Structure formats: structure tokens, C-alpha cells
Amino acid sequence: MNVRTLPLPNERQETRGGTLTWLDGLLAGSSAVGFVVALYAAFVYAPTEAVQGDVQRIFYFHVSLAWLAYLAFFVVFLGSIVYLWKRSEWWDILARSSAEIGVVLTTLVLITGSLWGRPIWGTWWTWDARLTTTLILWAIYVVYLMLRAYSSDRMRGARYGAILGIIGFADVPIVQMSVVWWRTLHPQPVIEEGALPPQMLVAFMISLVVFTVFYVFLLRIRVRIEWLKEEIAQLQESEG
Amino acid sequence: MNSWLDQVSALLWKDLLTELRTRELLGGMALFTFLVLLTFNFAFDLRIDNVGSVAPGILWVAFSFAGILGLGRSFVQEKDRGAMDGLLVAPVDRGAIYLAKFLGNLLFMIVVEAIALPVFTMFFNFGVATPSLALVIFLGTAGFAAVGTLFAAMAANTRARDVMLPLLVFPICVPVIIASVAATSLVIDGGTLTNRLGWLEMLAAFDLIFGILCFVVFEFVVEE
Numbered sequence: 001m002n003v004r005t006l007p008l009p010n011e012r013q014e015t016r017g018g019t020l021t022w023l024d025g026l027l028a029g030s031s032a033v034g035f036v037v038a039l040y041a042a043f044v045y046a047p048t049e050a051v052q053g054d055v056q057r058i059f060y061f062h063v064s065l066a067w068l069a070y071l072a073f074f075v076v077f078l079g080s081i082v083y084l085w086k087r088s089e090w091w092d093i094l095a096r097s098s099a100e101i102g103v104v105l106t107t108l109v110l111i112t113g114s115l116w117g118r119p120i121w122g123t124w125w126t127w128d129a130r131l132t133t134t135l136i137l138w139a140i141y142v143v144y145l146m147l148r149a150y151s152s153d154r155m156r157g158a159r160y161g162a163i164l165g166i167i168g169f170a171d172v173p174i175v176q177m178s179v180v181w182w183r184t185l186h187p188q189p190v191i192e193e194g195a196l197p198p199q200m201l202v203a204f205m206i207s208l209v210v211f212t213v214f215y216v217f218l219l220r221i222r223v224r225i226e227w228l229k230e231e232i233a234q235l236q237e238s239e240g
Numbered sequence: 241m242n243s244w245l246d247q248v249s250a251l252l253w254k255d256l257l258t259e260l261r262t263r264e265l266l267g268g269m270a271l272f273t274f275l276v277l278l279t280f281n282f283a284f285d286l287r288i289d290n291v292g293s294v295a296p297g298i299l300w301v302a303f304s305f306a307g308i309l310g311l312g313r314s315f316v317q318e319k320d321r322g323a324m325d326g327l328l329v330a331p332v333d334r335g336a337i338y339l340a341k342f343l344g345n346l347l348f349m350i351v352v353e354a355i356a357l358p359v360f361t362m363f364f365n366f367g368v369a370t371p372s373l374a375l376v377i378f379l380g381t382a383g384f385a386a387v388g389t390l391f392a393a394m395a396a397n398t399r400a401r402d403v404m405l406p407l408l409v410f411p412i413c414v415p416v417i418i419a420s421v422a423a424t425s426l427v428i429d430g431g432t433l434t435n436r437l438g439w440l441e442m443l444a445a446f447d448l449i450f451g452i453l454c455f456v457v458f459e460f461v462v463e464e
Contacts, residue, residue: 013356084460139411146407150398156464159396163457164408165389169312170453171412174446182422 020224027217034210038203046203055119060200060207062112065105066134068211072102073141073169075219080165083158089230090223092158095165097222099144101215106138133185136175139166247332252342259348260316264268265313266348269306273356276302277363291366296424299360299368300417303377304384308406310348311388314341315396324396328462338389338458342451345392353377372436373427376453379443380420386447387412390454393461412450419443 042060049056079095083087113131125131144164151157196204196209261267280298318324328338361367388409395405410417423439 085456135415136411143407143411147398147404150400150404152399153397156397159460159463160398163394163460167390167412167450167453167458170449171415174415174442174449178418178442181439181442182418239347 014180018139024217024220027213027220031210031214031217034206034213036185038207038210041203041206045076046200047197049200052120055116058116060204061211062109062116063204064111064207064211065109067208068215069102069105069109069134069137071212072098072105072215073137073172076102076141076144076165077169080162080169083162089158092162093223093226093230094219096148096161097226099141099148099161099165100222103138103141103145105215106134106141109134110138129176129182132179132182133172133176136179138171140164140171144168244333244336247336248343250338251327251332251337255314255340255344256347258277265310269302269310269348269352270355272309273302273306273352274359276305277356277360277430281363291364292428293366293425295360295364295366295428296421298355298364299424300380300421302356302360303349303381303412304410304417305345305346305383306356306445307349307388308409310352311345311385311392311409312395312402312405314345314389316393316401318417319396324462328464334459334462335455337462338393338455341393342385342389342454345389349381349385350378353381368428370427371433373424376420376423376427376443377439379440379447380416380423383415383416383443383446383450384409386451387416390458390461413451415446416443 014226037061042057046057046060048054067211075098076095079091083091084096113134117126118124147164148157148161149163151160277298280302284294284298315324318327357368388405391408391412392405395401395408398404419439419442423436423443426436426439
């Protein structure tokens with residue numbers, strides 16, 4: 001079982017990319033339990049919204065996913081900057097892995113939003129500011145993944161990815177600003193303003209925490225897989 | 241400092257001279273813009289009453305498509321005969337290369353836009369060329385070219401580079417397109433100056449932020 005018998009670069013061993021730890025088990029277990037609790041909180045514990053009815057319950061997951069998507073892309077941004085600065089492969093793998101998860105999260109945000117929008121707004125999609133920004137965000141990071149796939153040279157791909165990771169994230173506020181001026185229909189945020197009933201807030205917080213734990217778990221697993229891939233590639237190279 | 245500007249002007253002059261001798265870029269871009277406008281003519285049908293409401297969209301789609309065409313060539317032509325390697329070996333600052341390429345792309349796009357406007361007026365029987373529109377077009381084109389020059393250098397080194405360039409440029413340039421189209425509409429409708437000023441400020445802010453950002457990260461694109 002011990003993959004460590006193979007000679008590896010020093011950097012590799014420090015990150016312990018190849019082995020699952022107790023922490024991964026803890027994250028996986030708490031995500032699994034957490035999702036059950038979050039579902040209970042969203043569907044049973046939280047009161048039914050007076051105007052929208054049960055449809056509103058998707059909010060707990062929808063908003064959590066959206067926050068996590070932003071976190072994921074922030075990690076891409078961070079990983080990109082540190083990669084260009086330190087040139088440590090680990091940061092590139094972190095950025096790339098987070099981008100993949102971020103795209104999945106954003107896709108889910110768009111889908112859950114659509115499911116909510118159909119009964120409430122009477123349409124699957126509308127060119128509201130937040131929706132448009134999210135869609136553009138999604139497009140930028142899908143292109144990021146394509147760029148990574150189309151770069152023939154691995155080091156070059158890492159640099160290009162880092163550049164897009166920085167430019168793309170810097171673009172988000174200005175995209176947001178431009179589409180807000182353009183038009184706005186999305187319900188304004190209710191969380192910061194304290195307009196949310198306490199039980200709903202609790203249900204939302206549970207969902208947010210669970211999704212965050214799950215994101216960290218996914219990220220660790222994804223980074224680990226990339227490390228193993230790199231190791232295999234290096235072994236294949238060394239064997240000619 | 242002076243020698244740095246000399247580098248920029250020498251590089252820019254090289255690109256302009258190449259274009260003057262080969263004439264492969266401007267002619268292609270102008271003809272392409274002409275064809276985009278022609279296609280829109282059929283797509284929207286000639287009998288539309290309110291050309292003013294579709295004009296900003298038509299113009300900026302034509303400008304950005306032609307821009308992509310020009311941007312694509314700017315680094316590919318360097319790569320084709322290995323000129324890029326020579327450029328990088330030469331004692332030239334990387335920032336100077338970016339600035340020269342940016343100015344060249346900006347210039348080519350503006351020339352094409354200057355040709356496209358009268359053609360648009362002719363096709364759609366709708367005069368748009370006003371001094372205040374020139375500022376909108378300049379600011380919008382500058383933002384597009386600033387981001388586009390960086391990505392063109394990147395796309396030139398990827399597989400399927402012709403596909404990658406527009407995919408990289410268009411999502412990032414969404415604010416430029418929105419602000420340019422909105423400002424152009426306001427110029428055509430003769431909207432209040434305050435509204436127009438907001439969009440112009442946004443374009444200027446985009447140009448400044450992304451001009452500096454692209455200038456700074458360009459050295460990471462061409463290192464090797």
C-alpha cells in the first residue's frame with residue numbers, strides 16, 4: 001500500500017499529496033452527517049415562507065452554493081498570484097482544482113436559481129444583474145478549464161491559467177457594476193440586513209457551513225488526485 | 241526612460257511597416273467588417289423603422305469581431321517565422337513589447353472603425369458619426385485592445401488558438417461591450433450628459449485597471 005517507496009522530489013513529500021489522512025475522513029463524515037442535518041433544517045425546521053411557500057426553501061442551498069462558488073474562485077485568484085510569485089506547483093494545482101469545483105458550484109447555482117425563478121418570476125431565465133454576472137463568471141471559468149486543457153506545455157498552461165485566474169477575478173466587480181447599471185430584478189440580499197427570521201437564518205447557516213466543509217473535502221481530494229497524476233507522469237518520463 | 245519609449249516606437253513602427261508592405265491585416269479586417277454589416281442588413285431586414293435602437297449593437301458586434309480578427313494576427317505573425325523568439329532575445333523590455341502591440345492593435349481597430357462608420361451610414365441610411373461618439377469608440381476600443389493584446393499573446397501559444405482567443409476575450413470584455421453599447425445608444429438618442437458620463441467613466445476605469453494589469457502580467461506570458 002505504501003506508494004512512498006518511490007523516489008519523489010522533496011516538495012512532494014512535504015505536501016503528503018498521496019495519502020488520505022484522518023482529516024479527509026473527518027471532512028467526509030461530517031459532510032455526510034451535515035447534509036442530512038441541513039436538509040432537515042431547510043425542509044422541516046425552517047418555517048414556510050408566507051408569500052413564496054415551499055419554493056423558498058431552495059434559498060438555503062442556492063445562496064450557500066453561490067457563496068461557495070465565490071470562495072472557490074477567490075481560491076483560484078489566490079493560488080494564481082502565489083503560483084506566479086513562488087512558482088510552486090502545489091499552488092497551481094490548488095487553483096486548477098478549485099476552478100473545477102467552482103464551475104460545478106456555479107452550474108448548480110444557475111440551476112437552483114432557475115428552479116426557483118420559474119414559479120416565482122414565471123420564467124426560467126431573465127437578464128437580471130446577478131444572473132448575468134453569475135453567467136459571465138461561469139463562462140470565464142469554463143474558458144479557464146479549456147485554456148488549461150488546450151495548453152500543450154504544462155508549465156506554460158500553469159502560467160496562462162494563473163494570468164486568467166487573476167484577470168478573471170479582477171473582472172468580476174466591474175462586470176457586476178456594469179450589469180447592475182444595466183438592469184436589476186433579483187431580490188436584494190436579505191442576510192446582511194437582518195430581515196431574515198432567526199429560524200431561517202439558522203437553516204441557512206447550517207447549509208453554508210456544511211457546503212463549506214464539503215468544498216474543503218472536495219478540494220483536498222481533487223488536489224491529491226492531481227498530485228498523483230503528476231507523479232505518474234514523472235515516473236513515466238523517467239522510465240522513458 | 242527615453243530609450244524605453246524609443247523601444248516602443250521602434251516596435252510599433254516595425255508592425256506598421258510590415259502592414260504597409262503586406263497589407264494583409266487592414267484589408268482583411270475592413271472587408272470582414274463590411275461583410276458583418278452586410279449580414280446584419282439581411283438579418284434585421286432593411287425595412288426596420290428604428291435603426292437607432294439596433295445601431296449600437298450592430299456597430300459593436302462588427303467592431304469586436306473585426307478586432308478579434310486583427311488581434312489574432314498580431315502575435316501569430318510573429319510566431320510564424322520565429323520572429324517572436326528574436327524579439328524576446330533582443331534587449332527589449334517586455335512591457336515595451338506589450339505597449340507597442342497594444343498601440344498597433346488599437347490603431348488598426350480604429351482605422352477599421354473609421355471605415356466602418358460611413359459604410360454603416362450608407363447601408364442603413366442612418367448618420368451616426370458625431371464627435372461625442374468618437375470618444376466612446378476610442379475608450380471602448382482601448383479597453384478591448386488592452387485585454388485582447390494580452391490574450392492574443394497567450395492564445396498564439398495554445399492549441400486551437402483561433403478558438404481560444406475569442407473565448408478568452410469576450411467574457412472578460414463584457415463590461416466594455418455593455419458600457420460601449422449603452423454610451424453609444426445615449427449618444428444616438430441624445431440622452432443627458434450625466435448618464436453618458438457614468439458609462440464613459442466606467443470605460444475609462446476599465447481601460448486604466450486592465451491596461452495596467454495586462455501590462456504587468458504580460459511578462460509572465462512571454463517568459464521562456
